[in-house]
Amino acid sequence: MGIEFVVDPPLTDHLRERAVALWVDVTNAGGAVGFVAPVGPDDVRPVAEAAFEGVADGPDRLLAGFDGDELVALLFVVDNRFALKRHWRVLKRVMVTPKSQGRGYGAALMREAEALGRRMGLEALQVTVRGGLGTERFYERLGYREVGRVPGALRLAPGDDRDEIYMWLGL
Secondary structure, three states: OOEEEEEOOOOOHHHHHHHHHHHHHHHHOOOOOOOOOOOOHHHHHHHHHHHHHHHHHOOOEEEEEEEOOEEEEEEEEEOOOOHHHOOEEEEEEEEEOHHHOOOOHHHHHHHHHHHHHHHOOOOEEEEEEEOOOOHHHHHHHOOOEEEEEEEEEEEEEOOEEEEEEEEEEEO
16 A cells, blocks of 8 residues: 555544654654653653644644555644744654655655645745754755754753754755
8 A cells, every 4th residue: 555645634532642652653763753762652642732732723734644544654844933934834753653664655755745835835844853863864865955953952861962953945
């Protein structure tokens, strides 16, 4: 089967729980989506609920990818909540289930986000990357370019500080 994308799917309890489970799976597999492994649902749920509220109440969007009935990918298109930045958005919590890695779902998710950004009339998208994982190469292959870096901005553990890398895609 292939991946099918849905913009702003209904935020049912089932979808929320599946998204939290995906977030936990991605984090515990080494993904950089706001946490450091190991995490459980109780760690992720408060952050996930805040992200869902941004979608339910306002300007943020949720892009979800399904393989059949299974949630396999998601990201949030987050408004800057600042009038001078209305022309671009930040992509947050970009994730693909670890068991689907290597199927091209991540690239498909990002291409769909780009298409959504164009439909929204945006001029650019930005994604923030945790240094030390090489993830920036994935985004570069998709046309993003590094536009900034804050050395040691992310403290994963004592003695393990990582750069925060800003990637930009003009639309």
